[in-house]
Amino acid sequence: MYVAVKGGEQAIDNAHRLLAAKRRGDPALPDLDVAQIDGQLALAVARVMAEGSLYDRSLAALAIKQARGDLIEAIFLVRAFRTTLPRFGACEPVDTGAMAVERRVSATFKDLPGGQVLGPTFDYTHRLIDFALAAGFAPPPPAEAEPEADGAMPRVTDLLGEEDLIERETADDRPPADLTREPLSFPAERDIRLQNLARGDEGFLLGLGYSTQRGFGRTHPFVGEVRFGAVELDFVPEELGFPVPLGTIEVTECQMVNQFAGSAERPPQFTRGYGLVFGQSERKAMSMALVDRALRAREFGEDVVAPAQDEEFVLSHSDNVQATGFVEHLKLPHYVDFQAELELVRRLRAEHAAREADGRPHYEEAAE
Amino acid sequence: MSPLTRGFAEPAREAQAAFRVLMTAMSRPATVHPFAAAVTPPPPLSPELAAIALSLADPDAPIWLDPPLAAVPAIADYLRFHTGAKIVGRPDEAAFALVSNPLACPYLDRFAQGLDAYPDRSTTVVLALATLDAGSALRFRGPGIDGVAGLDAAPLPRAFAAELDSNHALFPRGVDLVLLAPGRLAALPRSARRIEGA
Amino acid sequence: MTPVQDGYNFAYLDEQTKRMIRRAILKAIAIPGYQVPFASREMPMPYGWGTGGVQVTASILGPDDVLKVIDQGSDDTTNAVSIRKFFKKTAGVATTTHTAEATIVQTRHRIPEEPLGAGQVLVYQVPIPEPLRFLEPRETETRTLHALAEYGLMHVKLYEDIARHGHVATTYAYPVEVAGRYVMDPSPTPKFDNPKMHMSAALQLFGAGREQRIYAVPPYTPVKSLDFEDHPFRIQTFKDPCALCAAEGVYLDEVVLDDRGGRMMVCSDTDFCETRRAAGHRGAMLGTAPAEIAGEASHG
The missing domain is CATH 3.40.50.11310 (Bacterial phosphonate metabolism protein PhnH)
Structure with a gap:
């Protein structure tokens, strides 16, 4: 009986003790080290940091351990921790053009300044279970290449921008909005939308992005570029008035280039969809870029006909911490409301049976 | 910057206590509540005005100061230091308007009135009065009032009765008023309807 | 603090x-x-x-x-x-x-x-x-x-x-x-x-x-x-009083006692029910109800 009339407190304590034991697993096996999770489950750590909205590798790794590998649970732990942290201000915009690139590919050009850098990727691997890994296989050291002479790796969208082939994006002086401090309201500007998508559930965005490719809000996308690597963070303290470096973080950026036929006001030009997430997560960055472009439908005078173009639908349902809480709250007792429904259904059935017996129609019309 | 005078000694506890008095007063319009304000702001900012600002203003909730308060730079310094709030020049940009001289209070429609869809985006106008007692000079009905509630308060802004009536007529838009006197607090939310006679 | x-x-x-x-x-x-x-x-x-x-x-x-x-x-x-x-x-x-x-x-x-x-x-x-959410999303x-x-x-x-x-x-x-x-x-x-x-x-x-x-x-x-003149708002009523404290005009939970249709109706508000029982009110099943439902007369 889970709604114990008495003894709820003891039952909860016991359930949590059992959970702790299950989390530990077989005590004869070594305990998982947080550093191992950080080092060897790095993509899980990246996802927890991205959707948890907090860049802290070891905290994310600990959350994964505490959550028994349930990443949404780990994201939730990180969010609940993050919300208690004091906020010192907003950093300067990061310059992804100056990224220390580990991986960079463009689908729109065969070759380009800086080259195609495959880096650490599952792309082109054969998805065959590698039984050698189970046996504790030690990989050979990675191959080293000489860095290119000038090392510059300009963004593809900047190359297109030089010819005005792609829309220009200029920074404005407005401070970026922050949906952790201002509740979401509609219509939502692009800064809010991008923040929402950056925190949004990878699976949800993947499905939505996929739907645009299948015709539900088509955007004719090309991957202008995906790049992953470390960028520097600068912060301007109020009292100093000049930027102070805070350190580096790893991010994945996707610039999607989308066809646009032009309108009465604008000549034909490529438009942009943008994705930026903590850590290495190309699936998330690409999905985000697809959905970002789809959500710009209003701006380009496109008909809003598909879920991915509907900002209220997308932004209200992207957050997996909100979603999982509300879905799972159905496990809580609802017996008071169910009692009310039981009473109603019994009454409706009795009334129905009485009408049957009278040979009257099942439903009376309002006019009668 | 002049030397800063004392804010809350225990911010979490004192802010909660001040808020709780205000919440009770706001939910029981036109009733007078004891209000302890153990702060020593630069004059003419009264301790009660300062306690409301310290409890509720912050970088997300800007403050407007009436001319006698704005004329003393130490007051803006004090409020900025203790709350982090921006001091704004226009009354309709403020979350909280602090009024030390009620006789010269701007007409209430000069403050943010909220929108039809977002009536909460309005200014809370906080007035420092000399006296504030339960009474019958101003009497009200409305949500939060068990029958009729009345106040005697002085000094009051120009044409205050008519101002209250036009403010209430805007409902659900309009401003909410907080009335303060030494050791006392009452609130007149926009929902309070002034009544005449018995 | x-x-x-x-x-x-x-x-x-x-x-x-x-x-x-x-x-x-x-x-x-x-x-x-x-x-x-x-x-x-x-x-x-x-x-x-x-x-x-x-x-x-x-x-x-x-x-x-x-x-x-x-x-x-x-x-x-x-x-x-x-x-x-x-x-x-x-x-x-x-x-x-x-x-x-x-x-x-x-x-x-x-x-x-x-x-x-x-x-x-x-x-x-x-x-x-x-x-209005379920009428207009x-x-x-x-x-x-x-x-x-x-x-x-x-x-x-x-x-x-x-x-x-x-x-x-x-x-x-x-x-x-x-x-x-x-x-x-x-x-x-x-x-x-x-x-x-x-x-x-x-x-x-x-x-x-x-x-x-x-x-x-x-x-x-x-x-x-919300209601209509010809269909005024009405609340739920329960046929029997609480089986533990005999309260009437309160909201009751239905407790399934067995798989043969055995049911009892008890106060949903447990504090209210316990307070009444402590004051000597006795429902029809107070003596026979299973302990996990009846509980103790009071708890702290």
């Missing part, structure tokens, strides 16, 4: 968050029934499990408060226990199961049977604050409908019920009109509890965490359940 749990603030929330929520509460009280948007925070419990109510309680709670937490009317359901523990741990406040002793009652799905008094605050946990639309006080849609829905079933088929979260202006969702309390909201001496605060809304009903405020 030092933190009770190391590393966390009093009542968990940081001061800036509390100020933001407090400002929203004041606006909510000034505009009864209007849903004030607020930047709800992640809490250490999931959305949909009371984060809105918890944030409201955490923002109003002081060291002298006495807190009662109920779910389904009971102090001892798992989620009520968990929330009560949370505040014991983070705020160190006194807690109680006795309605009359509490200064703040946080609730999910019920209003206590014992009328609340002046000075008490009832904090509701709200899953979907928008009464878009916030942009419902916000306009509230701005225009255009509630025809809701009346049409209720009337369709009457046309189909002969009466309104909404049994909980039954919409109310507050102070003659806003239509409000009372949270998923059974409609049995709606009349208790009307002119209550207590302040009623509603927190919806996931949906980022706070709203309020001040004391002594008219709260009218």
Whole structure:
């Protein structure tokens, strides 16, 4: 009986003790080290940091351990921790053009300044279970290449921008909005939308992005570029008035280039969809870029006909911490409301049976 | 910057206590509540005005100061230091308007009135009065009032009765008023309807 | 007021968050029934499990408060226990199961049977604050409908019920009109509890965490359940009194006793039931009911 009339407190304590034991697993096996999770489950750590909205590798790794590998649970732990942290201000915009690139590919050009850098990727691997890994296989050291002479790796969208082939994006002086401090309201500007998508559930965005490719809000996308690597963070303290470096973080950026036929006001030009997430997560960055472009439908005078173009639908349902809480709250007792429904259904059935017996129609019309 | 005078000694506890008095007063319009304000702001900012600002203003909730308060730079310094709030020049940009001289209070429609869809985006106008007692000079009905509630308060802004009536007529838009006197607090939310006679 | 749990603030929330929520509460009280948007925070419990109510309680709670937490009317359901523990741990406040002793009652799905008094605050946990949500899924639309006080849609829905079933088929979260202006969702309390909201001496605060809304009903405020002249609002009635304390005119839970159709009806409000039994009221099955249902006459 889970709604114990008495003894709820003891039952909860016991359930949590059992959970702790299950989390530990077989005590004869070594305990998982947080550093191992950080080092060897790095993509899980990246996802927890991205959707948890907090860049802290070891905290994310600990959350994964505490959550028994349930990443949404780990994201939730990180969010609940993050919300208690004091906020010192907003950093300067990061310059992804100056990224220390580990991986960079463009689908729109065969070759380009800086080259195609495959880096650490599952792309082109054969998805065959590698039984050698189970046996504790030690990989050979990675191959080293000489860095290119000038090392510059300009963004593809900047190359297109030089010819005005792609829309220009200029920074404005407005401070970026922050949906952790201002509740979401509609219509939502692009800064809010991008923040929402950056925190949004990878699976949800993947499905939505996929739907645009299948015709539900088509955007004719090309991957202008995906790049992953470390960028520097600068912060301007109020009292100093000049930027102070805070350190580096790893991010994945996707610039999607989308066809646009032009309108009465604008000549034909490529438009942009943008994705930026903590850590290495190309699936998330690409999905985000697809959905970002789809959500710009209003701006380009496109008909809003598909879920991915509907900002209220997308932004209200992207957050997996909100979603999982509300879905799972159905496990809580609802017996008071169910009692009310039981009473109603019994009454409706009795009334129905009485009408049957009278040979009257099942439903009376309002006019009668 | 002049030397800063004392804010809350225990911010979490004192802010909660001040808020709780205000919440009770706001939910029981036109009733007078004891209000302890153990702060020593630069004059003419009264301790009660300062306690409301310290409890509720912050970088997300800007403050407007009436001319006698704005004329003393130490007051803006004090409020900025203790709350982090921006001091704004226009009354309709403020979350909280602090009024030390009620006789010269701007007409209430000069403050943010909220929108039809977002009536909460309005200014809370906080007035420092000399006296504030339960009474019958101003009497009200409305949500939060068990029958009729009345106040005697002085000094009051120009044409205050008519101002209250036009403010209430805007409902659900309009401003909410907080009335303060030494050791006392009452609130007149926009929902309070002034009544005449018995 | 030092933190009770190391590393966390009093009542968990940081001061800036509390100020933001407090400002929203004041606006909510000034505009009864209007849903004030607020930047709800992640809490250490999931959305949909009371984060809105918890944030409201955490923002109003002081060291002298006495807190009662109920779910389904009971102090001892798992989620009520968990929330009560949370505040014991983070705020160190006194807690109680006795309605009359509490200064703040946080609730999910019920209003206590014992009328609340002046000075008490009832904090509701709200899953979907928008009464029009299931008629119109878009916030942009419902916000306009509230701005225009255009509630025809809701009346049409209720009337369709009457046309189909002969009466309104909404049994909980039954919409109310507050102070003659806003239509409000009372949270998923059974409609049995709606009349208790009307002119209550207590302040009623509603927190919806996931949906980022706070709203309020001040004391002594008219709260009218929507109805029609020819189909007046009616609450549920129960045929038999509580099997444990013999109370009538209270909301009862149906307890399944066996797989042969055995049932008993007992008070949903466990504190109310226990208080009556302690005062000597005896229901028909008090002597024979299983111990896990009857419990002890009182507990602390």
